[in-house]
Amino acid sequence: MEENLSIEEIKRFFDPQSVAIVGASRKSDKFGSVILRNLQGLGYPGRLFAVNPHTSEILGVRSFPSLEAIPEGVDIAIIAVPAFVVPEVMADCARSRTKNVLIISSGFNEAGEAGRKRLEETLKTARRGGIRIIGPNTTGILNPKAKFTTTFTPLTGEIREGPVAFIAQTGMFAGVVLYYIITSERFGISRVAGLGNKSDVDDCDILEYLYEDEDTRVAMIYMEGLNDGRRFLQIARKFTRTKPLVVLKGGRTSAGAKAALSHTGSLAGQYSITEALFKQAGIILVHDLEEMIDFAKILAYQPVPRGARAGVASMSGGEGVMASDSVTEAGLVVANLASESSNYFQSLLPQWAVAGHPLDLEPLQETVGRSEAYRIGLEIILNDPNVDICLLVMSIVPAMDESIIDILAPLLLKRVKPVAVAVVGAKQQCENLATRLEEMEIPTYPTVARAAKSLAALYHYAQATNSGESKC
Amino acid sequence: MEENLSIEEIKRFFDPQSVAIVGASRKSDKFGSVILRNLQGLGYPGRLFAVNPHTSEILGVRSFPSLEAIPEGVDIAIIAVPAFVVPEVMADCARSRTKNVLIISSGFNEAGEAGRKRLEETLKTARRGGIRIIGPNTTGILNPKAKFTTTFTPLTGEIREGPVAFIAQTGMFAGVVLYYIITSERFGISRVAGLGNKSDVDDCDILEYLYEDEDTRVAMIYMEGLNDGRRFLQIARKFTRTKPLVVLKGGRTSAGAKAALSHTGSLAGQYSITEALFKQAGIILVHDLEEMIDFAKILAYQPVPRGARAGVASMSGGEGVMASDSVTEAGLVVANLASESSNYFQSLLPQWAVAGHPLDLEPLQETVGRSEAYRIGLEIILNDPNVDICLLVMSIVPAMDESIIDILAPLLLKRVKPVAVAVVGAKQQCENLATRLEEMEIPTYPTVARAAKSLAALYHYAQATNSGESKC
Numbered sequence: 001m002e003e004n005l006s007i008e009e010i011k012r013f014f015d016p017q018s019v020a021i022v023g024a025s026r027k028s029d030k031f032g033s034v035i036l037r038n039l040q041g042l043g044y045p046g047r048l049f050a051v052n053p054h055t056s057e058i059l060g061v062r063s064f065p066s067l068e069a070i071p072e073g074v075d076i077a078i079i080a081v082p083a084f085v086v087p088e089v090m091a092d093c094a095r096s097r098t099k100n101v102l103i104i105s106s107g108f109n110e111a112g113e114a115g116r117k118r119l120e121e122t123l124k125t126a127r128r129g130g131i132r133i134i135g136p137n138t139t140g141i142l143n144p145k146a147k148f149t150t151t152f153t154p155l156t157g158e159i160r161e162g163p164v165a166f167i168a169q170t171g172m173f174a175g176v177v178l179y180y181i182i183t184s185e186r187f188g189i190s191r192v193a194g195l196g197n198k199s200d201v202d203d204c205d206i207l208e209y210l211y212e213d214e215d216t217r218v219a220m221i222y223m224e225g226l227n228d229g230r231r232f233l234q235i236a237r238k239f240t241r242t243k244p245l246v247v248l249k250g251g252r253t254s255a256g257a258k259a260a261l262s263h264t265g266s267l268a269g270q271y272s273i274t275e276a277l278f279k280q281a282g283i284i285l286v287h288d289l290e291e292m293i294d295f296a297k298i299l300a301y302q303p304v305p306r307g308a309r310a311g312v313a314s315m316s317g318g319e320g321v322m323a324s325d326s327v328t329e330a331g332l333v334v335a336n337l338a339s340e341s342s343n344y345f346q347s348l349l350p351q352w353a354v355a356g357h358p359l360d361l362e363p364l365q366e367t368v369g370r371s372e373a374y375r376i377g378l379e380i381i382l383n384d385p386n387v388d389i390c391l392l393v394m395s396i397v398p399a400m401d402e403s404i405i406d407i408l409a410p411l412l413l414k415r416v417k418p419v420a421v422a423v424v425g426a427k428q429q430c431e432n433l434a435t436r437l438e439e440m441e442i443p444t445y446p447t448v449a450r451a452a453k454s455l456a457a458l459y460h461y462a463q464a465t466n467s468g469e470s471k472c
Numbered sequence: 473m474e475e476n477l478s479i480e481e482i483k484r485f486f487d488p489q490s491v492a493i494v495g496a497s498r499k500s501d502k503f504g505s506v507i508l509r510n511l512q513g514l515g516y517p518g519r520l521f522a523v524n525p526h527t528s529e530i531l532g533v534r535s536f537p538s539l540e541a542i543p544e545g546v547d548i549a550i551i552a553v554p555a556f557v558v559p560e561v562m563a564d565c566a567r568s569r570t571k572n573v574l575i576i577s578s579g580f581n582e583a584g585e586a587g588r589k590r591l592e593e594t595l596k597t598a599r600r601g602g603i604r605i606i607g608p609n610t611t612g613i614l615n616p617k618a619k620f621t622t623t624f625t626p627l628t629g630e631i632r633e634g635p636v637a638f639i640a641q642t643g644m645f646a647g648v649v650l651y652y653i654i655t656s657e658r659f660g661i662s663r664v665a666g667l668g669n670k671s672d673v674d675d676c677d678i679l680e681y682l683y684e685d686e687d688t689r690v691a692m693i694y695m696e697g698l699n700d701g702r703r704f705l706q707i708a709r710k711f712t713r714t715k716p717l718v719v720l721k722g723g724r725t726s727a728g729a730k731a732a733l734s735h736t737g738s739l740a741g742q743y744s745i746t747e748a749l750f751k752q753a754g755i756i757l758v759h760d761l762e763e764m765i766d767f768a769k770i771l772a773y774q775p776v777p778r779g780a781r782a783g784v785a786s787m788s789g790g791e792g793v794m795a796s797d798s799v800t801e802a803g804l805v806v807a808n809l810a811s812e813s814s815n816y817f818q819s820l821l822p823q824w825a826v827a828g829h830p831l832d833l834e835p836l837q838e839t840v841g842r843s844e845a846y847r848i849g850l851e852i853i854l855n856d857p858n859v860d861i862c863l864l865v866m867s868i869v870p871a872m873d874e875s876i877i878d879i880l881a882p883l884l885l886k887r888v889k890p891v892a893v894a895v896v897g898a899k900q901q902c903e904n905l906a907t908r909l910e911e912m913e914i915p916t917y918p919t920v921a922r923a924a925k926s927l928a929a930l931y932h933y934a935q936a937t938n939s940g941e942s943k944c
Contacts, residue, residue, distance in 0.1 A: 083824055106835075107824035110789075115824065156870045170790025176867040176897035183899035224793060250790065255806035256797035262828035263789030288798065288921035289896075317582075317735030318642025318722065321696060325728035326760065334727035352555055352579035352587065356734035363578075395648040398628045424761075425648035427655035449760030 009132050010201065010209040012100045014143045014191055016075035017046045020067055020098075022089050023080035024050030024058050031104055031152035032080040036061060038155045042147040049074060051092075067096035076100040078140070078150045083107030086136070087121045094129030101126065102150050103135035109197055110137060110263060123199055138196025139175060144189055145215060151175070151194070162188015163217035163300040167206050169195050169224045169250070170263070177289060186438035187297045190215040202227045207235050211243065218243055218300040220292050224250040224260040229269070233281045240282030244299035244461050247283050248292050249274060282464040284457050294443075294450050295457040301441040302418035304462035307388035309335035310455065311381030312358035314393030314448075315365065315373070319424070320358030323393055323448040330449075330456035332389060334358070341384045348376065371404045378411050382419075389418055389455050393448055396425030396433060405436045412442050418458050420444070422451040481604050482673065482681040484572045486615045486663055488547035489518045492539055492570075494561050495553035496522030496530050503576055503624035504552040508533060510627045514619040521546060539568035548572040550612070550622045555579030558608070559593045566601030573598065574622050575607035581669055582609060582735060595671055610668025611647060616661055617687060623647070623666070634660015635689035635772040639678050641667050641696045641722070642735070649761060658910035659769045662687040674699045679707045683715070690715055690772040692764050696722040696732040701741070705753045712754030716771035716933045719755050720764050721746060754936040756929050766915075766922050767929040773913040774890035776934035779860035781807035782927065783853030784830035786865030786920075787837070787845070791896070792830030795865055795920040802921075802928035804861060806830070813856045820848065843876045850883050854891075861890055861927050865920055868897030868905060877908045884914050890930050892916070894923040 019039070023032035032052075036059055039048060049070050050063035057063055064070050067077055067089075077098045079089050083105045093101050108119040119136065126133050134140055140150030144159040153175040164187055168177075178192065190213065193206045203221055210216045219239070226232050239245055251260035252271040278285055284299070286292045310332045312323045324334050337357045345364075346355035353363035359380060365373040374394065381390045394404075412419060421437055423430045423444045434444040445451040491511070495504035504524075508531055511520060521542050522535035529535055536542050539549055539561075549570045551561050555577045565573050580591040591608065598605050606612055612622030616631040625647040636659055640649075650664065662685065665678045675693055682688045691711070698704050711717055723732035724743040750757055756771070758764045782804045784795045796806050809829045817836075818827035825835035831852060837845040846866065853862045866876075884891060893909055895902045895916045906916040917923040 110826075111824045112826055153869060154871060168790070170788060170793075176788070176869065179869060179898035180896060180902075222790065224790075248794075250793035250797060252797045253800035255800045256793050259789075259793040259796040259806075259828065259830055262826060263793050263832065287801070288794065288919050290919045290921070316642060316648070317731075318640070318694065318696075321642075321722035321728050321731040321735050322720075322760065324731040325722060325724045328725035328727045329759070334731075352583045354582075354584055354734060356731065358731055360735065397625060397648065397651060399626060424652060426651040430652075447760050447762045449762070 006205060007209050007212055009100065010205050012075050013102070013132075013134060013141055013201070014209070015146045015148065016100065018049070018072070018074040019044070019046060019076050019078065020049040020051050020070060020074040021078045021080065022051040022067065024052050024061070024063065026058055030080070034152045034154055035078055035080060035104070035150060038149050038151060041155060042149060044147045046148070047074070067092045067098055070096065074098055076102065078102045078104065080104040080152065083111070083115065083118055083136070087118060087125065090122045090125040090131070093131055094125055097129070099131055101131050101133050102138070102140045103133060103196070104138065104140065104150070104152060106137040108136045108199070119199055126200065133200040134193070135196040136199060139194040141194070142178070142189070142192035157182060160188035161215070162190060163215070164189055164296050165191045165210050165213070165216040165219045166221070167193045167195060167203055167219065168222040169198065170222060181293065185293060185297070186435055187300060198225070198227055204228065204231050204235050207239050211235075211239050216243065218246070218296050220246040220248070220296050222248045222250065224263065233277055236278070236281040236283055240461075240465050245283050246286055246292055246295050246299065247278060248286050248289065279464065282461070284461055291453070294445060294454045297438070298418070298420060298443040298454045298458050299461060301443050302420070302458060303415055305388040305418050305459050308332045308459050309387055310389045310391055311335050311337065311384055311387035312391045312393065313361055313374070313377030313381055314358055315361045315395040316393070317360045317362065319393045319395065319422070319448055320360055323358055323391055323452065326449040326452035327391065330452045332452065332456050332459060335384065335387045337380070337384050338386050341380050345380055371401060371407045374404060375407050375411065378408060382411055382414065382417060387417065389459065391420055391422065391448070391451055391455060393422045393424065394433065396423055396429045398426045398429060400426070400429040400433065402432060402436065405433065409440060412437070412440055418455060420451040420455050422446070422448045478677060479681050479684055481572065482677050484547050485574065485604075485606060485613055485673070486681070487618045487620065488572065490521070490544070490546040491516070491518060492521040492523050492542060492546040492549045494523040494539065494549055494551045496524050496533070496535065498530055502552070506624045506626055507550055507552060507576070507622060510621050510623060513627060514621060516619045518620070519546070539564045539570055542568065546570055548574060550574045550576065552576040552624065555583070555587065555590055555608070559590060559597065562594045562597040562603070565603055566597055569601070571603055573603050573605050574610070574612045575605060575668070576610065576612065576622070576624055578609040580608045580671070591671055598672065605672040606665070607668040608671060611666040613666075614650070614661070614664035629654060632660035633687070634662060635687070636661055636768050637663040637682050637685070637688040637691045638693070639665045639667060639675055639691065640694040641670065642694060653765065657765060657769070658907055659772060670697070670699055676700065676703050676707050679711050683707075683711050688715065690718070690768050692718040692720070692768050694720045694722060696735065705749055708750070708753040708755055712933075712937050717755050718758055718764055718767050718771065719750060720758050720761065751936065754933070756933055763925070766917060766926045769910070770890070770892060770915040770926040770930050771933060773915050774892070774930060775887055777860040777890050777931050780804045780931050781859055782861045782863055782924075783807050783809065783856055783859035784863045784865065785833055785846070785849030785853055786830055787833045787842075787867040788865070789832045789834065791865045791867065791894070791920055792832055795830055795863060795924065798921040798924035799863065802924045804924065804928050804931060807856065807859045809852070809856050810858050813852050817852055843873060843879050846876060847879050847883065850880060854883055854886065854889060859889065861931065863892055863894065863920070863923055863927060865894045865896065866905065868895055868902045870898045870901060872898070872901040872905065874904060874908065877905065881912060884909070884912055890927060892923040892927050894918070894920045
């Protein structure tokens, strides 16, 4: 019961019917101004109010001197005023019976004794009023489906809806990382939650919500500290049984931990312990943003494999060697192909060539052409009974014929075994091909090493969560 | 003396005065045709001949029935005919006193007993004629300065001249990897040598040549096997004393070694031994192509550091935490800034903010603006006496003001300490900024982790080669 209540409270942060921006402003560089314009730009369909005592209207939105003055009240208040005013605004929230508050402002527990006191006072008022808080020191929420955001970094361009959620303890994730994903990646986003200093709502609350959220198929978290490690592991275990969870932990080293303390006031525990516990809970740990995104897209898109045996086909013998090394180093195994597969492949090769595995498609293209060579290679590894995981390596020349995608599509859309495609070569052609492939939910990578690691993440997820289930 | 003779022989492969393409063809998909068109496209200024008994002219180039029939002889013959014809062509090379031969064709020691015999016969003839061979089974040479190439993958667009050489035991490097570098990277290339099966000329010969070559500042090698490990280590030790050498070894795992055997007929030794010996020789080992390129550009562009202490400035506290972890995990140390630096930084911050290191520029931008915040951050870490290595993390929003580069340029061009810039955010703006920075020879990376690893490679190179010198 309590859990469901909490999920409803959290849901309101992502999908409010009415919003007030405290500190809304006409000055375009003020956070309160950017937030308002972001909401207008996304086309937020709910009721929108400004709280600013100096005016009755900002950018076409009605402004009130306080939250209490808004006759119908609001679902959520976004606070974007200097830290020292926040305790007072929180009192206004309590009086107006606002139940969800997002504090953008920084200058609390990351800012010395005065900041800590300021936060304590704010939290006391909030608790008395039954108010849930996200922040302080954060960009907050983005929900493309609800056309709702609290972020103060200017949003431009379309934000694709999709299966990947992210939670972060830094404004970056609703800022530059979001820009990175929107402009460089092709997967879509379900929800973004920037939690800042996690004075109340934390990763656990958001994960509970995302567990129920039907739009989310995979979650990534950038985390510096945890309020309640035990509760997090409990929720993570439940979450990872049905949805993969990728975590980038900041503060793995003592230098990182020190930086985390001054960034979000977080105490990072000893990483070796965190690592062991997180892995037991089925969490996939990564070491940087690129790896996080690499893993998230394959976890969102592809089925889990039944085993670790990888089939590889490439247009270059060198890529085949590199793929064999990468696959092995990532914890997978280069498959022993069934003799039927090898014999069939050999029968198609020119006389001088000897069939091996990884399949070297270069000799084959001399007899059947480039596109057909890729099709045959992919078909062999997809159908081979000794292969659990497929890695196709495409060598992209400037004269690439994009119709290759239509030729491969029927095979790629089977979705019986997980497939990743390494797309290596001329930039523009690689990007075109990657876009087409990822529109079909086939993850692509610029090197065999990154493709192999990502396939291995899928395998390790399957392993960790199966073993988790069998223990129950 | 013998060494100098050998270097002259190798030099002729890269800078021949006259070339014959054996197997030149009018059919546009034939290797012999692509090679000819590539040479014409690059504007090769030497004398160019075709060898094809069926015609007297191909694409405007005079064709002869054999090498022997070319009255003035040639510096180099490029052989692009089926494998079974190669022994016969080699006899023609010997008769015509051609001293440099590049064999494109595959179907030799990677292709069973018949292939091995074919190669033996070819080599015997070559030895008798005092002929040096690159290949078989390769794309061979690219020398942008001499406008010379033997590659059979169609070259398009300008190939930037620059300080990075690469040697590879796979056609990929003169093919898709070259396309990748030309279209995605901004550094230039001095020489490319694809060595294929290394039946004669090997990495050692090329390294001897590159050691003397003034255009080359750093070399990267993709290597599956070595003909003479002892000689390679000897040359590598000499080479790394003045120029960095980055090696990607194929066949690190048993699966990779097996694939290498069928790719180039190479026997890969046990990697742990190779790894130890290579590191002792000052070689920087990498695990994939991306890392190879990441490292090569910083090694080519930036001065080596005097120590391992890294100064970090970023526009996001989260990036500062991630950078601290990455720097430490890469084997560097987050510097303790001098108190003068910290006090100066603190004096510029708004009252609520507490100065730490990594420098968090976010509060600073609130008082001095974004560009000036970056400039101050970079200046502090560049000037701090406790900092050996500088990592600047830039958060790139769509509204990025590119004049930031002009503001940072005077600092970046000092070149007293190595600098890397992580450029994270909106794609097009990141690319524009990266281009501007790399034109100034400041290497850029899409994540702090890759920047930190690359800075660490520079440090490890300095360490390995200094200790190498002190032993002499």
